[in-house]
Amino acid sequence: MAVRDTSIEAYHALIKHREITPRCRQVLEVLIEHGPQADYEIAARLGWHPSQVSARRGDLVNEQNTGIVVFTGSYKPNPLTGKTVRVWRANLGDQPTLL
Known part of the structure; x- marks a missing residue:
């Protein structure tokens, strides 16, 4: 899926209003x-627990x-639990330099 203007706008809004927390940023x-x-x-x-990541990653994902993210x-299989888990990616196109 290609980056969409709405995700770029949302990213700019998060940065502008400082709504992206330091842990989400990490x-x-x-x-x-x-x-x-x-x-x-x-x-x-x-060096975090996976539940800490899922909570912060969840702040960066939307239903659409x-x-x-x-x-x-x-x-892919999680070698620690044996469960199959989702793989995530950043959705910023050419915008990662804004971090």
Whole structure:
């Protein structure tokens, strides 16, 4: 899915109004720097518990899957739990320099 103007506008609004928290920003930075990841992978990079990541990532996702972070449509097994989990990616197009 290509980045949409609405997600760019939402991102600008979050930055402008300082509504993106430092922890949300850390999650977003991991996705920008390392590409698509599952929550457990982001957690490992940040030294957090996966539930901390899912809460912050959830702040960046919307129901239409057009937010700053989007579901890639892919899944992978979590080696810690054996469950299949979603893979997420940043949805900023050419905008990551705004961080």
